[in-house]
Amino acid sequence: MKYQLKHLTEYVYQHPVANSYNLACLTPSNLSYQRVLSTQLAIYPAGTEISQYADYFGNIRHFIHLQPPHQQLSVISHATLEMLPRHNAERLSSGCTEAQLHTFLQQSKTSAAVYGKLLCQPSRMAPFCPEAAALLPPLRRPGQTLLQLAEQLNQYIYANFIYTPGFTTVVTPLSDVIKYQRGVCQDFALLAISCLRANGIPARYVSGYLETQPLPGQPRLQGADASHAWFAVFDPEFGWVDFDPTNNLLPCQQHLTVAFGRDYADVVPLKGLVQGSGSHQLKVAVDVIRCE
Known part of the structure; x- marks a missing residue:
């Protein structure tokens, strides 16, 4: 059984902010009952610095740094998975x-x-x-x-x-x-x-x-x-x-x-901090679509 995942997290800030630092835990890993066929992490606006590592529990993490001033940050995780019976x-x-x-x-x-x-x-x-x-x-x-x-x-x-x-x-x-x-x-x-x-x-x-x-x-x-x-x-x-x-x-x-x-x-999907002031709006949208 195959699935396509899409997880969108979007911040819209009242005023421009800078030096946005975020830690994402959005990318699935291969497991005995789960095969990861493809993954992609898209960040907007462009020019964002991204680094990947595995934490103590084996989770895939991404450190995200966006330095220039911006009023919106979108993090979109895509994945295609094949799920196997667990018994x-x-x-x-x-x-x-x-x-x-x-x-x-x-x-x-x-x-x-x-x-x-x-x-x-x-x-x-x-x-x-x-x-x-x-x-x-x-x-x-x-x-x-x-x-x-x-x-x-x-x-x-x-x-x-x-x-x-x-x-x-x-x-x-x-x-x-x-x-x-x-x-x-x-x-x-x-x-x-x-x-x-x-x-x-x-x-x-x-x-x-x-x-x-x-x-x-x-x-x-x-x-x-x-x-x-x-x-x-x-x-x-x-x-x-x-x-x-x-x-x-x-x-x-x-x-x-x-x-x-x-x-x-330990597994917050996206957390971080920014340099700036004012309020913000948060949007989260998730799609789990069966491919077959």
Whole structure:
């Protein structure tokens, strides 16, 4: 299954600005279930300096510097991806138990174990929260695998939290999400991550896109898609396995991955600063188009 991605971020400034510095995390990487056929990052106005590097998590980053005065900055990411089946549902009943995971993390000195230990630690947007930690114990069952436990958490968040666009922002604390049981995909991913890490289970934040379909009889609107977020759990046998609590799914071919991190702050699509004053307007438009 092939997809074409387009992600536009556009800033329009009230007054001319200069020395615009931005860091983009918009380019997908090759993964076992995702083949990157082509990518392009277009910057307007022309003359922008761009450099590329890979961060600690393996994400492709672009550093963008536009020095001359300008009143508009557009960053457009294009990509063509081939998505392969993941077969994650078949893994739920196998793999390690929670106790076996803890033994692996304590005894193994492999890079996978070191990476897993890092992602057991709290982060700014996914802190250790007693209310989040308390969600997991009631979901444990005798003979349960680690992935079955993660699926139970996935289902719990979907069933008990209401998807409410606009209720939260990127600075809303996790405690408010738990108190009001409302949020969006980013909040639900961070809630699961906080819960798992507080119980000694490595979890990471995943950013990407989800193919959406218009209602029957309705045209597909250009730019109407959006970024999406979910979480992944580390199993020593299978590696990282993804879960989507917003939709109660195990991500499959319709989930297109861009980046991994400790939380959203590690994978912000575009962030930066400029030299100047005045307000600005921001436009974001995303298209996820199936090619075949």
